[in-house]
Structures are given as C-alpha cells and as structure tokens.
Amino acid sequence: MKAAWLASVLRKRARLRRNERWSRRELEAYQARALRELRDHAVARSAFYRRLHRGLETRPLDELPVVTKAMLMENFDELAVDAEVRRAGVEEHLAGLALGDARYLDRYWVVSTSGTSGRRGLFLADTDEWTTILASYARANDWAGLKVGLAHHLKVAVVSSRVPWYQSVRVGTTLESPLVRTLRLDATAPLAETTAALDAFAPDSLVGYASMARVLAEEQLAGRLHIAPRAVMSASEALTDESRRRIAEAFGAPPFNVYAATETAGIASDCAQHRMHVYEDLVVVEAVDEKDRAVPPGTFGAKLLVTVLFSRTQPLIRYEMSDRVALAPSGEPCPCGRRFALLSGIDGRAEDILELPGADGPVRVHPNVFHRVLEPVPAAGWQVVQERDGVRVLLADSRRRLGRRGGAPRARSRRRHRARGPARARRRHPEDRRRQGAAGEGAPMSCRHADVVRAPETEMGHHHMAMEEHGR
Numbered sequence: 001m002k003a004a005w006l007a008s009v010l011r012k013r014a015r016l017r018r019n020e021r022w023s024r025r026e027l028e029a030y031q032a033r034a035l036r037e038l039r040d041h042a043v044a045r046s047a048f049y050r051r052l053h054r055g056l057e058t059r060p061l062d063e064l065p066v067v068t069k070a071m072l073m074e075n076f077d078e079l080a081v082d083a084e085v086r087r088a089g090v091e092e093h094l095a096g097l098a099l100g101d102a103r104y105l106d107r108y109w110v111v112s113t114s115g116t117s118g119r120r121g122l123f124l125a126d127t128d129e130w131t132t133i134l135a136s137y138a139r140a141n142d143w144a145g146l147k148v149g150l151a152h153h154l155k156v157a158v159v160s161s162r163v164p165w166y167q168s169v170r171v172g173t174t175l176e177s178p179l180v181r182t183l184r185l186d187a188t189a190p191l192a193e194t195t196a197a198l199d200a201f202a203p204d205s206l207v208g209y210a211s212m213a214r215v216l217a218e219e220q221l222a223g224r225l226h227i228a229p230r231a232v233m234s235a236s237e238a239l240t241d242e243s244r245r246r247i248a249e250a251f252g253a254p255p256f257n258v259y260a261a262t263e264t265a266g267i268a269s270d271c272a273q274h275r276m277h278v279y280e281d282l283v284v285v286e287a288v289d290e291k292d293r294a295v296p297p298g299t300f301g302a303k304l305l306v307t308v309l310f311s312r313t314q315p316l317i318r319y320e321m322s323d324r325v326a327l328a329p330s331g332e333p334c335p336c337g338r339r340f341a342l343l344s345g346i347d348g349r350a351e352d353i354l355e356l357p358g359a360d361g362p363v364r365v366h367p368n369v370f371h372r373v374l375e376p377v378p379a380a381g382w383q384v385v386q387e388r389d390g391v392r393v394l395l396a397d398s399r400r401r402l403g404r405r406g407g408a409p410r411a412r413s414r415r416r417h418r419a420r421g422p423a424r425a426r427r428r429h430p431e432d433r434r435r436q437g438a439a440g441e442g443a444p445m446s447c448r449h450a451d452v453v454r455a456p457e458t459e460m461g462h463h464h465m466a467m468e469e470h471g472r
C-alpha cells in the first residue's frame with residue numbers, strides 16, 4: 001500500500017514538475033481555468049458557497065467575500081460537498097486518531113490546525129487531494145536537491161511534533177516506507193535525547209521549525225551533534241538572518257525555507273537559488289490589508305488569502321490565514337528558470353522559544369509544549385502571553401465549554417487560579433508532566449478566560465488570536 005502511494009505521489013510530482021516549465025502566460029491561463037472550475041464546483045456542490053457567492057458568480061476573485069476559519073467551522077457541514085460529512089463526526093474521528101493512517105468515512109484524511117492562530121480548523125482531503133498535498137511536500141524536497149525514488153532512498157529526520165492530527169505528521173505516516181525512512185522527534189523532548197537520536201539516524205534531510213533548526217545548529221557548532229544532512233528544511237516559522245547564518249555555518253549550507261500550512265499544504269518554498277517561489281499551480285495567494293484589499297508588492301499584508309485550486313471536498317476560496325506575507329515585485333526572472341511568483345518575506349506564525357525561570361536556572365520551553373498541553377482543552381482558542389515572572393494563558397470561550405462538561409470551576413474573570421485546562425491536559429499527556437513541572441515551579445502559569453475580540457501582539461511573536469480578558 002505504501003509503495004503504491006509513493007508511486008502515485010511521484011506521478012503527481014512529475015506532473016507538477018511540468019508546470020514549473022510554464023511561461024508566465026501559460027501559468028496565468030492555467031490559473032484562470034483552474035479557478036473557474038473550482039468556483040463552478042463550489043457553487044454547484046456546496047450550499048455554503050452557493051449562498052456566499054450568489055450574484056457574484058461572474059465577478060473577479062478579489063471581489064468575492066473572504067472565508068474565515070470561524071465561518072468554515074460554523075458552516076462546516078454545509079461547506080463540505082459530501083452530504084455525509086458532519087463536523088461532529090470529524091471531531092470524533094480526530095479524537096480517536098492514533099499515529100496511523102485511518103480515514104474518516106474510510107475516504108478522508110483529516111488534519112487540524114495547531115491552534116497557533118487561535119481557533120482550531122478541521123480540514124479533509126480525499127485520495128486525489130491527499131496525493132496533491134503529498135506531492136507538494138515532495139516538491140519542496142525536490143527543489144532543495146533531495147531526490148526520492150527507487151534509486152534514491154531518503155532518510156528524513158523531522159524534529160517537530162508527534163501530535164497525530166498535524167498535517168506534517170499525517171503526511172509522514174502516509175509516506176513512511178523503505179524508500180523514505182522518517183525519524184520523528186518531539187521538539188519538546190530533552191535536547192540531549194534529540195541529538196543522540198539524530199547522530200544515530202544520520203539523516204539526509206533535517207526538517208524542523210526555524211527555531212529548532214537554529215537550536216540544533218548551535219548543538220552541532222558546539223560539538224554535541226555530528227550530522228551531515230544534505231539539506232536542512234526550515235518550516236512553519238519566520239527564519240531570521242542570524243538563524244540562517246548559524247545554520248549554514250553548522251551544516252555547510254543555508255537552510256531551505258518551506259512555507260506550508262495545514263489548510264493548504266505547500267504554499268511556497270526555496271529553489272536552489274534560495275529564493276522562495278509560490279506554488280502558483282496549486283494556490284492563488286493574495287497579500288491583503290485588514291480590509292481585504294491587496295497590498296503593493298514588497299509590502300507585508302496584514303493577512304494572506306489563499307484559494308486552493310485543487311480543493312474539492314472543502315473548497316477553499318479566499319480563505320483567510322493570519323500570516324503576514326510580502327510578495328516580491330515582479331522583476332528579473334529567477335535564475336532557476338521557474339516563473340512562479342517570488343515571496344520577499346514571511347513574517348507570520350513567528351514563534352519563539354520561551355525562556356522561563358526554573359528551579360535550577362532558566363528552562364527553555366518550545367511553543368509545542370503549549371500546543372500539546374492546551375489543544376485538548378475545551379476552549380475555542382488560546383493564547384500564551386509571556387510576562388516577566390511567568391506566563392499567562394488566555395482561553396477563549398472556555399467557561400461555557402468547561403461548564404458544559406461539568407465539574408469546572410466557575411471562574412471569577414479577574415481572579416487568577418491554577419489552570420484547570422492544562423492540568424487536565426497533563427493527565428492526558430503524562431510524559432509532559434516532568435517538563436511542565438520543571439517550567440512551572442519557578443514560572444507560575446496563570447489562566448484566564450477571555451473573549452475573542454481583538455489581536456494583541458505578544459512576546460511569542462505575531463499571534464493573531466483575537467482576545468480580550470474579561471473585566472478589562
């Protein structure tokens with residue numbers, strides 16, 4: 001089964017490779033055609049889009065209403081084109097998902113957003129969509145010079161997350177085979193364990209969050225890690241110039257930036273010239289301001305709207321993501337020959353490793369610790385705010401949900417209390433208890449309920465979770 005999968009992904013990847021040779025005109029003609037097909041499909045098959053696009057069927061893309069994650073989740077059953085798809089069923093499926101390749105209704109892979117930007121989103125992919133998603137990840141490897149095939153076995157070490165509903169994890173699980181051996185390490189594990197496992201595995205490709213790749217580069221430079229990957233792939237977070245420089249120093253070449261999202265799969269990645277091309281044959285991206293108007297090239301948008309040209313189960317048309325992205329002005333074509341548009345910067349989903357006071361000195365806490373602890377909490381969203389003497393966790397819409405489950409404290413909005421949510425979560429992830437305890441001893445974690453109204457910026461980076469504490 002796995003070998004068959006790999007074969008179909010490689011076939012799809014070969015088709016995508018042909019798209020990379022298109023002229024700008026061929027690419028634009030293809031995009032227009034693919035967009036028309038997607039819009040016709042959405043209006044014909046999705047009650048949600050039929051209503052949303054009524055009267056606008058022939059208007060250009062940039063005049064269509066934006067679809068937010070809240071809209072997607074609130075209209076979940078209507079938005080999906082399959083009448084059997086039910087949000088409750090999808091959530092139930094996800095709750096029971098272990099590290100495996102199980103499918104909802106035996107035909108849909110389900111992935112969920114991490115909660116970085118607050119509310120959790122659920123995304124489905126049928127076989128065809130899943131193949132394209134996998135091929136988009138293969139493209140990123142390919143551009144970084146990592147070939148996969150019968151004659152090219154690949155050892156990939158991914159230092160990120162083991163949460164089974166993350167897209168990267170599900171992709172790895174589907175592709176796992178003798179051709180692609182994957183070592184998956186938890187970014188929240190003790191560093192010495194991680195470096196020892198990496199030394200033993202000797203990966204061809206090292207994949208991690210930018211912050212984690214930087215940490216591993218420092219380990220390599222300090223002589224505590226001894227690997228020689230052919231490529232370092234930096235994903236999910238903004239890569240600073242300093243990180244880029246240190247990673248190049250440690251591993252002999254600069255990292256390849258990969259911009260992917262659970263909602264869309266690969267959006268853009270670095271070519272051999274270390275320039276980031278948008279996968280324009282798969283997605284249409286619009287960098288826009290707060291009022292959804294296009295910003296000029298070279299300027300960061302307040303958010304990014306994506307239209308996923310291959311989405312069919314849940315059509316995604318002008319879907320809003322909180323990432324701040326700048327498209328490069330169209331200038332000289334890239335020497336790699338691809339005519340896909342270039343990104344000049346990504347400033348989104350930036351997350352930093354928190355340093356908190358611990359019993360035996362500072363404790364470094366990767367944002368994934370919070371993802372793991374907070375995601376099972378029955379809240380609409382969460383945000384972690386670092387303060388001088390600890391961290392503050394805001395939980396959106398949690399009182400009602402906790403209350404419905406029974407036994408939850410009726411929290412006074414301004415009173416600090418021991419976080420019940422994380423305590424519940426720790427019981428579900430006993431392996432986290434020690435690390436959480438270590439960080440928790442010197443760094444009190446307080447928890448407050450919050451309303452979702454506005455977007456403060458936190459020291460953890462650009463969090464666009466819009467929240468306001470009660471009582472303020």
Ligand SMILES: [Zn+2]
Pocket residue numbers: 271272273275277334335336337338
């Ligand atoms: Zn290029």
